[in-house]
Amino acid sequence: MSDETDEGHHHDEDSLKGTTLKVYRLVLKSRVPLGIHDIQRGLGLSSPSVAQYHIRKLLQMKLVHEEGEGYVVEKVVFHNVIRIRRTAIPSQIAYVAFFAASLVVMLTLLRPAALTSTYAFALAVTLVGLAITSFETAKTFGRL
Secondary structure, X not given: OOHHHHHHHHHHHHHOOHHHHHHHHHHHHOOOOEOHHHXXXXXXXXXXXXXXXXXXXXXXXXXXXXXXXXXEEOOOOOOOEEEEOOEEEEOOHHHHHHHHHXXXXXXXXXXXXXXXXXXXXXXXXXXXXXXXXXXXHHHHHHHO
């Protein structure tokens, strides 16, 4: 990605605050287009016009677009998130899978007959890597 795109990416995420951010998250999590009344009910907003106001802001930022009878996310602006169709997935999930697979291989295929300090160290490093990446993935899921 170019620096220009990255700066715009940071700007969009920084612009999302308060109720507009909540509306964006709700639309992002939805697997189907959401209408104004769906957004109002989903967030407990006082009226449809409040939901409409925040959707207009998201439309102006080109973060959502109208599709059929509702709105869907046009662009995911959270860092470390990839989108597959309408599902947002933290990119750290690949690291979690790597460390989990490494741990399984170490405990099954690469297990020595006698425990050595090198094997124990490798297990510890793999477990720490799995713990850190799992924690970071959970934090990213929490932001979504």
